[in-house]
Amino acid sequence: MAANETAxxxxxxxxxxxxxxCIAAAARAWAADGELLASGLGTAPRLAAGLAxxxxxxxxxxxxxxxxxxxxxxxxxxxxxxxxKVEGWLxxxxxxxxxxxxxxxxxxxxxxxxxxxGTNISVIGDYTRPKVALLGVRGIPGxxxxxxxSFFIPSHSTRSFVESVDMLSGVSYDPxxxxxxxxxxxxxxxxxxxxxxxxxxxGNDEAGIKTMRLxxxxxxxxxxxxxxATGFELALADNIVETPAPTxxxxxxxxxxxxxxxxxxxxxPPAKSSAAKKG
Amino acid sequence: MTTAEVVGQLTDGMTxxxxxxxxxxxxxxxxxxxxxxxxxxxxxxxYGGPDVGLLCAAGRVRRLVFGFVTLDVIALDAHxxxxxxxxxxEITEIDEGxxxxxxxxxxxRLPFLPTRAGLATDVQARNPELKTISSPYDDGETLLAxxxxxxxxxxxxxxQADSRGNGQVLGPDPYFDDLFCAAADQAYLxxxxxxxxxxxxxxxxxxxxxxxxxxxxxxxxxxxxxxxxGCSPSYGIDAAHLKEYSAAAADEQAWGAYRxxxxxxxxxxxxxxxxxRDHITAIPSTIY
Numbered sequence: 001m002a003a004n005e006t007a008x009x010x011x012x013x014x015x016x017x018x019x020x021x022c023i024a025a026a027a028r029a030w031a032a033d034g035e036l037l038a039s040g041l042g043t044a045p046r047l048a049a050g051l052a053x054x055x056x057x058x059x060x061x062x063x064x065x066x067x068x069x070x071x072x073x074x075x076x077x078x079x080x081x082x083x084x085k086v087e088g089w090l091x092x093x094x095x096x097x098x099x100x101x102x103x104x105x106x107x108x109x110x111x112x113x114x115x116x117x118g119t120n121i122s123v124i125g126d127y128t129r130p131k132v133a134l135l136g137v138r139g140i141p142g143x144x145x146x147x148x149x150s151f152f153i154p155s156h157s158t159r160s161f162v163e164s165v166d167m168l169s170g171v172s173y174d175p176x177x178x179x180x181x182x183x184x185x186x187x188x189x190x191x192x193x194x195x196x197x198x199x200x201x202x203g204n205d206e207a208g209i210k211t212m213r214l215x216x217x218x219x220x221x222x223x224x225x226x227x228x229a230t231g232f233e234l235a236l237a238d239n240i241v242e243t244p245a246p247t248x249x250x251x252x253x254x255x256x257x258x259x260x261x262x263x264x265x266x267x268x269p270p271a272k273s274s275a276a277k278k279g
Numbered sequence: 280m281t282t283a284e285v286v287g288q289l290t291d292g293m294t295x296x297x298x299x300x301x302x303x304x305x306x307x308x309x310x311x312x313x314x315x316x317x318x319x320x321x322x323x324x325x326y327g328g329p330d331v332g333l334l335c336a337a338g339r340v341r342r343l344v345f346g347f348v349t350l351d352v353i354a355l356d357a358h359x360x361x362x363x364x365x366x367x368x369e370i371t372e373i374d375e376g377x378x379x380x381x382x383x384x385x386x387x388r389l390p391f392l393p394t395r396a397g398l399a400t401d402v403q404a405r406n407p408e409l410k411t412i413s414s415p416y417d418d419g420e421t422l423l424a425x426x427x428x429x430x431x432x433x434x435x436x437x438x439q440a441d442s443r444g445n446g447q448v449l450g451p452d453p454y455f456d457d458l459f460c461a462a463a464d465q466a467y468l469x470x471x472x473x474x475x476x477x478x479x480x481x482x483x484x485x486x487x488x489x490x491x492x493x494x495x496x497x498x499x500x501x502x503x504x505x506x507x508x509g510c511s512p513s514y515g516i517d518a519a520h521l522k523e524y525s526a527a528a529a530d531e532q533a534w535g536a537y538r539x540x541x542x543x544x545x546x547x548x549x550x551x552x553x554x555x556r557d558h559i560t561a562i563p564s565t566i567y
Contacts, residue, residue, distance in 0.1 A: 136348060179398060
Protein backbone atom coordinates (compact mmCIF):
# COMPACT_ATOMS: atom_id res chain seq x y z
CA MET A 1 0.00 0.00 0.00
CA ALA A 2 1.05 3.56 -0.57
CA ALA A 3 2.04 4.26 2.98
CA ASN A 4 4.17 7.26 2.52
CA GLU A 5 2.50 9.73 0.22
CA THR A 6 4.16 13.08 0.67
CA ALA A 7 2.53 15.28 3.25
CA UNK A 8 0.59 18.20 1.84
CA UNK A 9 2.85 21.11 1.14
CA UNK A 10 0.94 23.35 3.46
CA UNK A 11 2.13 26.53 4.96
CA UNK A 12 3.46 26.18 8.50
CA UNK A 13 1.09 27.47 11.12
CA UNK A 14 2.00 30.69 12.87
CA UNK A 15 0.72 29.95 16.33
CA UNK A 16 1.43 26.77 18.21
CA UNK A 17 2.64 25.60 21.57
CA UNK A 18 5.86 23.79 22.38
CA UNK A 19 3.85 20.62 22.99
CA UNK A 20 2.25 20.87 19.55
CA UNK A 21 5.65 21.42 17.94
CA CYS A 22 7.12 18.40 19.73
CA ILE A 23 4.15 16.15 18.97
CA ALA A 24 4.37 17.03 15.28
CA ALA A 25 8.13 16.38 15.34
CA ALA A 26 7.61 13.07 17.14
CA ALA A 27 4.95 11.98 14.63
CA ARG A 28 7.65 11.85 11.93
CA ALA A 29 9.18 8.85 13.72
CA TRP A 30 6.53 6.59 12.16
CA ALA A 31 6.32 8.24 8.74
CA ALA A 32 8.14 5.54 6.75
CA ASP A 33 7.19 2.50 8.82
CA GLY A 34 4.53 0.96 6.62
CA GLU A 35 2.05 -1.36 8.29
CA LEU A 36 2.96 -1.94 11.91
CA LEU A 37 1.69 -1.20 15.41
CA ALA A 38 2.47 2.37 16.48
CA SER A 39 2.64 2.41 20.28
CA GLY A 40 2.90 5.78 21.97
CA LEU A 41 3.35 5.29 25.71
CA GLY A 42 2.47 8.51 27.49
CA THR A 43 0.32 11.44 26.39
CA ALA A 44 2.69 13.08 23.90
CA PRO A 45 3.89 9.84 22.25
CA ARG A 46 0.29 8.62 21.96
CA LEU A 47 -0.86 11.85 20.32
CA ALA A 48 2.19 11.75 18.06
CA ALA A 49 1.38 8.20 16.94
CA GLY A 50 -2.19 9.25 16.16
CA LEU A 51 -0.96 12.28 14.24
CA ALA A 52 1.42 10.09 12.25
CA UNK A 53 -1.43 7.76 11.37
CA UNK A 54 -3.80 10.51 10.26
CA UNK A 55 -1.32 12.74 8.43
CA UNK A 56 1.81 10.78 7.47
CA UNK A 57 1.26 7.02 7.27
CA UNK A 58 -2.26 5.67 6.70
CA UNK A 59 -1.09 2.08 7.13
CA UNK A 60 -0.23 2.37 10.83
CA UNK A 61 -2.14 0.39 13.43
CA UNK A 62 -2.96 1.49 16.98
CA UNK A 63 -4.79 0.13 19.99
CA UNK A 64 -7.11 1.81 22.47
CA UNK A 65 -4.11 1.65 24.87
CA UNK A 66 -5.73 -1.43 26.40
CA UNK A 67 -6.28 -4.43 24.15
CA UNK A 68 -8.40 -3.52 21.13
CA UNK A 69 -7.01 -2.68 17.71
CA UNK A 70 -8.96 0.32 16.50
CA UNK A 71 -9.81 1.82 13.12
CA UNK A 72 -8.82 5.35 14.13
CA UNK A 73 -6.77 6.89 16.95
CA UNK A 74 -8.74 7.08 20.22
CA UNK A 75 -8.63 10.52 21.88
CA UNK A 76 -7.13 10.23 25.36
CA UNK A 77 -9.25 11.20 28.36
CA UNK A 78 -12.96 10.84 29.05
CA UNK A 79 -14.78 9.16 26.15
CA UNK A 80 -18.26 10.68 26.51
CA UNK A 81 -20.33 9.43 23.59
CA UNK A 82 -17.27 8.32 21.65
CA UNK A 83 -17.53 4.74 20.44
CA UNK A 84 -14.42 2.69 19.77
CA LYS A 85 -14.04 1.51 16.18
CA VAL A 86 -12.75 -1.94 17.09
CA GLU A 87 -11.07 -3.87 14.31
CA GLY A 88 -9.20 -6.52 16.23
CA TRP A 89 -8.10 -7.96 19.56
CA LEU A 90 -4.61 -7.51 20.94
CA UNK A 91 -4.36 -8.62 24.58
CA UNK A 92 -0.95 -8.56 26.25
CA UNK A 93 -0.18 -12.12 25.18
CA UNK A 94 -0.68 -11.15 21.52
CA UNK A 95 1.30 -7.92 21.93
CA UNK A 96 4.23 -9.93 23.27
CA UNK A 97 4.11 -12.17 20.19
CA UNK A 98 3.93 -9.12 17.95
CA UNK A 99 6.91 -7.53 19.71
CA UNK A 100 9.03 -10.63 19.17
CA UNK A 101 7.94 -10.62 15.52
CA UNK A 102 9.07 -7.03 15.12
CA UNK A 103 5.86 -5.46 13.73
CA UNK A 104 5.88 -2.56 16.17
CA UNK A 105 7.52 0.82 16.67
CA UNK A 106 7.17 2.13 20.21
CA UNK A 107 7.86 5.59 21.56
CA UNK A 108 8.48 5.60 25.29
CA UNK A 109 9.51 8.14 27.93
CA UNK A 110 12.62 6.82 29.69
CA UNK A 111 13.90 8.54 32.83
CA UNK A 112 17.52 8.39 31.64
CA UNK A 113 19.15 7.94 28.23
CA UNK A 114 22.83 7.78 27.26
CA UNK A 115 24.71 8.66 24.07
CA UNK A 116 24.37 5.11 22.71
CA UNK A 117 20.62 5.06 23.34
CA GLY A 118 20.77 2.95 26.48
CA THR A 119 17.74 3.79 28.63
CA ASN A 120 16.64 3.37 32.24
CA ILE A 121 13.17 3.09 33.78
CA SER A 122 14.11 0.89 36.75
CA VAL A 123 15.88 2.78 39.54
CA ILE A 124 17.89 5.92 40.19
CA GLY A 125 21.01 5.31 42.23
CA ASP A 126 22.35 2.11 43.73
CA TYR A 127 20.54 -0.99 42.48
CA THR A 128 20.04 -2.76 45.80
CA ARG A 129 19.13 0.34 47.80
CA PRO A 130 18.03 2.82 45.18
CA LYS A 131 17.49 6.47 45.85
CA VAL A 132 14.36 6.26 43.72
CA ALA A 133 12.54 3.10 42.71
CA LEU A 134 10.78 3.61 39.37
CA LEU A 135 8.47 1.23 37.50
CA GLY A 136 10.82 -1.65 36.80
CA VAL A 137 12.14 -2.58 33.36
CA ARG A 138 8.67 -3.50 32.03
CA GLY A 139 8.92 -4.68 28.41
CA ILE A 140 11.76 -2.34 27.51
CA PRO A 141 14.47 -5.05 27.21
CA GLY A 142 12.30 -7.03 24.79
CA UNK A 143 11.04 -3.98 22.90
CA UNK A 144 14.44 -2.49 22.27
CA UNK A 145 16.08 -5.69 21.05
CA UNK A 146 13.17 -6.68 18.78
CA UNK A 147 11.71 -3.66 17.00
CA UNK A 148 12.20 0.05 16.23
CA UNK A 149 11.97 2.40 19.20
CA SER A 150 11.92 6.16 19.65
CA PHE A 151 11.95 8.30 22.75
CA PHE A 152 10.16 11.35 24.09
CA ILE A 153 11.91 13.14 26.95
CA PRO A 154 9.98 16.17 28.23
CA SER A 155 12.74 17.57 30.42
CA HIS A 156 16.06 17.78 28.59
CA SER A 157 18.80 18.09 31.21
CA THR A 158 22.01 16.46 32.38
CA ARG A 159 19.80 14.40 34.72
CA SER A 160 17.93 12.76 31.85
CA PHE A 161 20.63 12.78 29.14
CA VAL A 162 23.40 11.09 31.09
CA GLU A 163 26.89 9.75 30.49
CA SER A 164 25.86 6.38 31.87
CA VAL A 165 22.40 5.16 32.91
CA ASP A 166 21.95 3.72 36.42
CA MET A 167 20.23 0.51 35.31
CA LEU A 168 20.42 -0.39 31.63
CA SER A 169 16.80 -1.34 30.90
CA GLY A 170 16.82 -0.96 27.11
CA VAL A 171 19.71 -2.12 24.93
CA SER A 172 22.33 0.31 23.65
CA TYR A 173 24.52 0.62 20.56
CA ASP A 174 27.60 0.11 22.75
CA PRO A 175 28.93 -3.24 21.49
CA UNK A 176 30.66 -3.96 24.80
CA UNK A 177 27.19 -4.47 26.33
CA UNK A 178 26.29 -7.26 23.89
CA UNK A 179 27.09 -10.95 24.31
CA UNK A 180 28.89 -12.54 21.36
CA UNK A 181 26.52 -14.15 18.87
CA UNK A 182 23.43 -12.10 19.72
CA UNK A 183 21.47 -10.79 16.75
CA UNK A 184 21.67 -7.03 16.72
CA UNK A 185 19.96 -6.16 13.46
CA UNK A 186 16.48 -5.82 14.97
CA UNK A 187 17.73 -3.15 17.36
CA UNK A 188 16.80 0.13 15.68
CA UNK A 189 16.58 3.50 17.41
CA UNK A 190 14.99 6.25 15.36
CA UNK A 191 14.21 9.52 17.03
CA UNK A 192 14.59 11.36 20.31
CA UNK A 193 12.30 14.35 20.86
CA UNK A 194 12.85 16.58 23.88
CA UNK A 195 11.59 20.00 24.98
CA UNK A 196 14.72 21.48 23.35
CA UNK A 197 15.51 19.51 20.25
CA UNK A 198 15.10 16.58 17.89
CA UNK A 199 17.90 14.02 17.76
CA UNK A 200 18.62 10.70 16.06
CA UNK A 201 21.32 8.03 16.25
CA UNK A 202 23.20 8.79 13.05
CA GLY A 203 26.24 10.09 14.89
CA ASN A 204 29.45 8.10 15.22
CA ASP A 205 31.96 8.07 18.04
CA GLU A 206 35.71 7.70 17.55
CA ALA A 207 35.27 3.92 17.29
CA GLY A 208 32.52 4.24 14.68
CA ILE A 209 29.74 3.27 17.08
CA LYS A 210 26.35 4.89 16.51
CA THR A 211 25.67 7.78 18.88
CA MET A 212 23.00 10.36 19.49
CA ARG A 213 23.09 13.23 17.03
CA LEU A 214 21.45 16.63 17.14
CA UNK A 215 19.22 17.15 14.10
CA UNK A 216 17.17 20.25 14.88
CA UNK A 217 16.63 22.70 17.70
CA UNK A 218 13.27 24.14 18.65
CA UNK A 219 12.63 27.83 17.93
CA UNK A 220 14.69 30.04 20.24
CA UNK A 221 16.99 27.21 21.37
CA UNK A 222 20.69 27.23 20.41
CA UNK A 223 22.93 24.26 19.71
CA UNK A 224 25.04 25.31 22.72
CA UNK A 225 21.98 25.23 24.97
CA UNK A 226 21.18 21.68 23.92
CA UNK A 227 24.77 20.55 24.42
CA UNK A 228 24.87 22.21 27.86
CA ALA A 229 21.71 20.36 28.89
CA THR A 230 23.20 17.05 27.75
CA GLY A 231 25.50 14.95 29.95
CA PHE A 232 27.61 13.63 27.03
CA GLU A 233 29.05 15.00 23.82
CA LEU A 234 26.44 15.17 21.08
CA ALA A 235 27.25 14.45 17.48
CA LEU A 236 26.05 17.29 15.27
CA ALA A 237 24.22 16.97 11.95
CA ASP A 238 25.88 18.80 9.07
CA ASN A 239 23.05 21.23 8.82
CA ILE A 240 21.21 21.72 12.07
CA VAL A 241 17.91 23.37 11.28
CA GLU A 242 15.05 24.78 13.31
CA THR A 243 12.51 22.07 14.13
CA PRO A 244 9.83 22.46 11.44
CA ALA A 245 6.61 24.02 12.62
CA PRO A 246 3.50 21.86 12.50
CA THR A 247 1.38 22.38 9.41
CA UNK A 248 -2.05 23.93 9.69
CA UNK A 249 -3.50 20.53 8.79
CA UNK A 250 -1.56 18.80 11.57
CA UNK A 251 -2.65 21.38 14.10
CA UNK A 252 -6.28 21.06 13.11
CA UNK A 253 -6.14 17.26 13.36
CA UNK A 254 -4.36 17.40 16.68
CA UNK A 255 -6.61 20.01 18.28
CA UNK A 256 -9.99 19.03 16.95
CA UNK A 257 -9.79 15.32 16.50
CA UNK A 258 -6.94 13.68 18.42
CA UNK A 259 -6.93 15.70 21.62
CA UNK A 260 -10.27 17.40 22.28
CA UNK A 261 -9.56 17.49 26.04
CA UNK A 262 -6.28 19.37 25.47
CA UNK A 263 -4.20 16.85 27.41
CA UNK A 264 -1.22 18.10 25.41
CA UNK A 265 -1.26 21.09 27.75
CA UNK A 266 0.00 18.71 30.49
CA UNK A 267 2.99 17.41 28.49
CA UNK A 268 5.43 20.01 29.85
CA PRO A 269 5.46 21.44 33.36
CA PRO A 270 4.38 25.10 32.88
CA ALA A 271 7.59 26.60 34.29
CA LYS A 272 9.78 24.78 31.80
CA SER A 273 7.85 25.41 28.60
CA SER A 274 9.05 28.95 28.02
CA ALA A 275 12.31 28.19 26.20
CA ALA A 276 10.87 27.57 22.78
CA LYS A 277 7.38 29.02 22.82
CA LYS A 278 6.71 30.70 19.55
CA GLY A 279 4.08 33.36 19.46
CA MET B 280 -13.68 -23.16 49.95
CA THR B 281 -13.32 -20.02 52.03
CA THR B 282 -10.54 -17.50 51.61
CA ALA B 283 -9.11 -18.66 54.95
CA GLU B 284 -9.12 -22.27 53.74
CA VAL B 285 -7.23 -21.26 50.61
CA VAL B 286 -4.58 -19.41 52.59
CA GLY B 287 -4.46 -22.39 54.97
CA GLN B 288 -3.07 -24.43 52.06
CA LEU B 289 -0.09 -22.08 51.73
CA THR B 290 3.10 -22.40 53.75
CA ASP B 291 5.95 -20.09 54.67
CA GLY B 292 8.70 -19.83 52.08
CA MET B 293 6.50 -20.73 49.13
CA THR B 294 6.90 -19.34 45.62
CA UNK B 295 3.53 -17.72 45.07
CA UNK B 296 2.25 -16.48 41.72
CA UNK B 297 -0.46 -13.82 41.68
CA UNK B 298 -2.51 -13.30 38.53
CA UNK B 299 -3.92 -10.11 37.03
CA UNK B 300 -1.88 -7.15 35.81
CA UNK B 301 -1.06 -3.92 37.65
CA UNK B 302 -4.33 -2.75 39.17
CA UNK B 303 -6.39 -5.07 37.01
CA UNK B 304 -8.22 -8.18 38.26
CA UNK B 305 -5.97 -8.99 41.20
CA UNK B 306 -7.16 -11.56 43.78
CA UNK B 307 -7.13 -8.88 46.47
CA UNK B 308 -9.51 -10.61 48.91
CA UNK B 309 -7.05 -13.53 49.00
CA UNK B 310 -4.13 -11.12 49.43
CA UNK B 311 -5.91 -9.48 52.37
CA UNK B 312 -6.55 -12.96 53.81
CA UNK B 313 -2.78 -13.60 53.63
CA UNK B 314 -2.24 -10.37 55.53
CA UNK B 315 -4.54 -11.64 58.30
CA UNK B 316 -2.54 -14.89 58.47
CA UNK B 317 1.05 -15.35 59.66
CA UNK B 318 2.17 -16.51 56.17
CA UNK B 319 5.57 -15.02 55.35
CA UNK B 320 8.96 -15.43 53.64
CA UNK B 321 7.27 -15.55 50.23
CA UNK B 322 8.84 -15.46 46.80
CA UNK B 323 6.26 -13.41 44.96
CA UNK B 324 5.84 -13.74 41.19
CA UNK B 325 3.57 -11.00 39.87
CA TYR B 326 2.82 -8.50 37.12
CA GLY B 327 2.75 -6.23 40.10
CA GLY B 328 0.07 -3.96 41.47
CA PRO B 329 -1.26 -3.32 44.98
CA ASP B 330 -0.93 -7.05 45.72
CA VAL B 331 2.83 -6.53 45.73
CA GLY B 332 2.62 -3.21 47.58
CA LEU B 333 0.50 -4.65 50.40
CA LEU B 334 2.63 -7.76 50.87
CA CYS B 335 5.81 -5.65 50.81
CA ALA B 336 4.35 -3.17 53.31
CA ALA B 337 3.46 -6.05 55.64
CA GLY B 338 6.96 -7.52 55.38
CA ARG B 339 5.88 -10.86 53.90
CA VAL B 340 8.16 -10.85 50.87
CA ARG B 341 11.59 -12.47 50.81
CA ARG B 342 12.07 -12.16 47.05
CA LEU B 343 10.10 -10.41 44.34
CA VAL B 344 10.12 -11.66 40.74
CA PHE B 345 8.70 -8.83 38.66
CA GLY B 346 8.86 -6.69 35.55
CA PHE B 347 7.06 -3.71 37.05
CA VAL B 348 4.83 -2.60 39.89
CA THR B 349 2.14 -0.06 39.00
CA LEU B 350 -1.32 1.02 40.11
CA ASP B 351 -2.25 1.98 36.50
CA VAL B 352 -4.25 5.04 37.55
CA ILE B 353 -1.26 6.06 39.71
CA ALA B 354 2.01 5.29 37.96
CA LEU B 355 4.01 4.02 40.93
CA ASP B 356 3.07 2.06 44.07
CA ALA B 357 4.25 3.98 47.12
CA HIS B 358 4.47 0.89 49.36
CA UNK B 359 6.56 -1.04 46.86
CA UNK B 360 8.85 1.95 46.33
CA UNK B 361 9.41 2.42 50.00
CA UNK B 362 10.29 -1.23 50.57
CA UNK B 363 12.39 -1.45 47.39
CA UNK B 364 14.36 1.66 48.35
CA UNK B 365 14.99 0.26 51.83
CA UNK B 366 16.32 -2.98 50.33
CA UNK B 367 13.72 -4.95 52.31
CA UNK B 368 13.65 -7.93 49.95
CA GLU B 369 15.64 -9.63 47.20
CA ILE B 370 14.91 -8.74 43.60
CA THR B 371 14.63 -10.68 40.37
CA GLU B 372 13.78 -7.95 37.87
CA ILE B 373 13.01 -9.25 34.39
CA ASP B 374 11.35 -8.16 31.16
CA GLU B 375 7.59 -8.80 31.15
CA GLY B 376 7.94 -11.07 28.11
CA UNK B 377 10.66 -13.08 29.86
CA UNK B 378 8.20 -13.41 32.73
CA UNK B 379 5.56 -14.90 30.41
CA UNK B 380 8.19 -17.24 28.96
CA UNK B 381 9.19 -18.40 32.45
CA UNK B 382 5.57 -19.25 33.28
CA UNK B 383 5.11 -20.97 29.94
CA UNK B 384 8.25 -23.06 30.40
CA UNK B 385 6.96 -24.09 33.84
CA UNK B 386 3.53 -24.92 32.39
CA UNK B 387 5.19 -27.07 29.71
CA ARG B 388 7.61 -28.75 32.14
CA LEU B 389 10.54 -27.35 30.19
CA PRO B 390 13.72 -26.18 31.94
CA PHE B 391 13.77 -22.92 29.95
CA LEU B 392 12.55 -21.18 26.83
CA PRO B 393 14.83 -19.09 24.60
CA THR B 394 14.25 -15.39 24.01
CA ARG B 395 16.12 -12.27 22.94
CA ALA B 396 14.53 -10.16 25.66
CA GLY B 397 16.92 -9.29 28.46
CA LEU B 398 20.12 -9.80 26.46
CA ALA B 399 22.51 -6.84 26.41
CA THR B 400 20.84 -5.11 29.38
CA ASP B 401 21.36 -5.00 33.12
CA VAL B 402 18.59 -7.59 33.42
CA GLN B 403 21.29 -10.02 32.39
CA ALA B 404 23.99 -8.31 34.44
CA ARG B 405 21.86 -8.07 37.63
CA ASN B 406 20.65 -11.67 37.43
CA PRO B 407 23.84 -13.68 36.94
CA GLU B 408 21.87 -16.92 37.34
CA LEU B 409 20.34 -16.25 33.91
CA LYS B 410 22.30 -18.18 31.31
CA THR B 411 22.53 -17.85 27.55
CA ILE B 412 22.36 -20.64 25.01
CA SER B 413 23.61 -20.94 21.43
CA SER B 414 21.12 -22.09 18.85
CA PRO B 415 22.12 -25.64 17.88
CA TYR B 416 21.16 -24.89 14.26
CA ASP B 417 23.21 -23.21 11.56
CA ASP B 418 22.37 -19.68 12.72
CA GLY B 419 24.17 -20.26 16.03
CA GLU B 420 22.40 -17.26 17.57
CA THR B 421 23.05 -16.48 21.24
CA LEU B 422 19.76 -16.37 23.13
CA LEU B 423 18.78 -15.92 26.73
CA ALA B 424 17.55 -19.16 28.30
CA UNK B 425 14.68 -17.97 30.48
CA UNK B 426 14.37 -20.56 33.25
CA UNK B 427 10.98 -22.00 34.18
CA UNK B 428 9.17 -19.97 36.83
CA UNK B 429 7.64 -22.93 38.62
CA UNK B 430 5.14 -21.83 41.24
CA UNK B 431 4.28 -23.68 44.43
CA UNK B 432 0.90 -21.98 44.32
CA UNK B 433 -1.01 -19.46 42.23
CA UNK B 434 -3.88 -17.16 43.17
CA UNK B 435 -6.06 -15.61 40.48
CA UNK B 436 -9.38 -13.80 40.40
CA UNK B 437 -11.87 -14.43 37.59
CA UNK B 438 -15.43 -13.40 36.90
CA GLN B 439 -17.09 -16.80 37.12
CA ALA B 440 -16.17 -20.40 37.75
CA ASP B 441 -17.92 -23.67 38.34
CA SER B 442 -17.33 -25.57 41.55
CA ARG B 443 -14.84 -27.93 39.88
CA GLY B 444 -12.57 -25.10 38.75
CA ASN B 445 -13.51 -24.25 35.17
CA GLY B 446 -12.99 -20.51 35.08
CA GLN B 447 -14.29 -17.70 32.88
CA VAL B 448 -12.81 -14.25 32.27
CA LEU B 449 -15.38 -11.75 30.95
CA GLY B 450 -13.02 -8.77 30.80
CA PRO B 451 -11.29 -7.74 27.59
CA ASP B 452 -7.83 -9.11 28.47
CA PRO B 453 -7.20 -12.45 30.19
CA TYR B 454 -3.65 -11.31 31.08
CA PHE B 455 -1.73 -14.50 31.92
CA ASP B 456 -4.02 -16.07 34.50
CA ASP B 457 -4.33 -19.39 32.68
CA LEU B 458 -0.53 -19.60 32.53
CA PHE B 459 -0.21 -18.84 36.24
CA CYS B 460 -2.56 -21.74 36.96
CA ALA B 461 -0.75 -24.10 34.59
CA ALA B 462 2.65 -23.15 36.05
CA ALA B 463 1.60 -23.88 39.64
CA ASP B 464 1.49 -27.05 41.72
CA GLN B 465 -1.68 -25.71 43.32
CA ALA B 466 -3.87 -22.96 41.86
CA TYR B 467 -6.80 -21.27 43.56
CA LEU B 468 -9.46 -19.21 41.86
CA UNK B 469 -11.40 -16.56 43.60
CA UNK B 470 -14.39 -15.46 41.55
CA UNK B 471 -17.25 -13.02 41.51
CA UNK B 472 -19.72 -15.90 41.27
CA UNK B 473 -19.69 -19.69 41.35
CA UNK B 474 -22.14 -20.96 38.77
CA UNK B 475 -22.46 -23.66 36.12
CA UNK B 476 -20.77 -23.99 32.74
CA UNK B 477 -24.17 -23.61 31.04
CA UNK B 478 -24.75 -20.30 32.76
CA UNK B 479 -21.23 -19.11 32.00
CA UNK B 480 -21.88 -19.70 28.30
CA UNK B 481 -24.93 -17.45 28.57
CA UNK B 482 -22.69 -14.62 29.77
CA UNK B 483 -19.73 -14.96 27.41
CA UNK B 484 -18.55 -16.88 24.37
CA UNK B 485 -16.63 -20.11 24.77
CA UNK B 486 -13.35 -18.24 24.23
CA UNK B 487 -13.84 -16.60 27.61
CA UNK B 488 -13.62 -19.98 29.37
CA UNK B 489 -9.87 -19.96 29.64
CA UNK B 490 -9.09 -21.94 32.74
CA UNK B 491 -9.82 -25.65 32.92
CA UNK B 492 -10.35 -27.63 36.09
CA UNK B 493 -7.23 -29.80 35.72
CA UNK B 494 -5.21 -26.71 36.55
CA UNK B 495 -7.24 -25.65 39.59
CA UNK B 496 -7.10 -26.98 43.15
CA UNK B 497 -9.86 -24.92 44.68
CA UNK B 498 -12.46 -22.24 44.04
CA UNK B 499 -13.79 -19.59 46.38
CA UNK B 500 -16.67 -17.22 45.67
CA UNK B 501 -15.75 -13.67 46.69
CA UNK B 502 -17.95 -11.03 45.10
CA UNK B 503 -15.93 -7.81 44.60
CA UNK B 504 -12.86 -9.85 45.48
CA UNK B 505 -10.61 -7.84 43.14
CA UNK B 506 -11.37 -4.47 44.75
CA UNK B 507 -9.63 -1.96 44.80
CA UNK B 508 -8.29 -3.29 41.49
CA GLY B 509 -10.70 -3.44 38.58
CA CYS B 510 -12.71 -6.43 37.38
CA SER B 511 -14.02 -5.14 34.07
CA PRO B 512 -16.86 -5.29 33.06
CA SER B 513 -18.26 -5.64 36.61
CA TYR B 514 -16.34 -2.73 38.15
CA GLY B 515 -13.39 -0.50 37.28
CA ILE B 516 -10.27 0.37 39.24
CA ASP B 517 -11.18 2.34 42.39
CA ALA B 518 -8.85 5.30 41.87
CA ALA B 519 -10.03 7.09 45.03
CA HIS B 520 -9.30 4.04 47.15
CA LEU B 521 -5.87 3.61 45.57
CA LYS B 522 -5.12 7.22 46.47
CA GLU B 523 -6.02 6.47 50.08
CA TYR B 524 -3.94 3.28 49.90
CA SER B 525 -0.97 5.24 48.53
CA ALA B 526 -1.25 7.88 51.24
CA ALA B 527 -1.02 5.08 53.82
CA ALA B 528 2.65 4.65 52.84
CA ALA B 529 3.47 8.02 54.41
CA ASP B 530 4.18 6.79 57.93
CA GLU B 531 3.35 4.15 60.56
CA GLN B 532 0.28 6.00 61.73
CA ALA B 533 -1.24 6.26 58.26
CA TRP B 534 -0.46 2.60 57.57
CA GLY B 535 -1.99 1.61 60.93
CA ALA B 536 -5.19 3.47 60.14
CA TYR B 537 -5.45 1.87 56.69
CA ARG B 538 -4.70 -1.51 58.16
CA UNK B 539 -7.38 -1.21 60.83
CA UNK B 540 -10.06 -0.06 58.40
CA UNK B 541 -9.33 -2.34 55.46
CA UNK B 542 -7.01 -5.21 56.38
CA UNK B 543 -7.81 -6.32 59.92
CA UNK B 544 -11.45 -6.92 58.98
CA UNK B 545 -13.26 -9.68 57.11
CA UNK B 546 -14.35 -9.29 53.51
CA UNK B 547 -17.90 -8.18 54.34
CA UNK B 548 -16.61 -5.41 56.61
CA UNK B 549 -13.98 -4.50 54.04
CA UNK B 550 -16.61 -3.97 51.35
CA UNK B 551 -18.72 -1.91 53.75
CA UNK B 552 -15.73 0.25 54.71
CA UNK B 553 -14.77 0.63 51.05
CA UNK B 554 -18.14 2.19 50.26
CA UNK B 555 -20.40 -0.81 49.83
CA ARG B 556 -21.42 -2.99 46.94
CA ASP B 557 -23.47 -0.39 45.08
CA HIS B 558 -20.64 2.11 45.26
CA ILE B 559 -18.08 -0.35 43.92
CA THR B 560 -20.19 -1.80 41.12
CA ALA B 561 -20.95 1.77 39.98
CA ILE B 562 -17.23 2.42 39.28
CA PRO B 563 -17.02 2.49 35.49
CA SER B 564 -14.55 0.29 33.64
CA THR B 565 -11.21 2.05 33.52
CA ILE B 566 -10.22 3.96 30.39
CA TYR B 567 -6.54 3.89 29.43
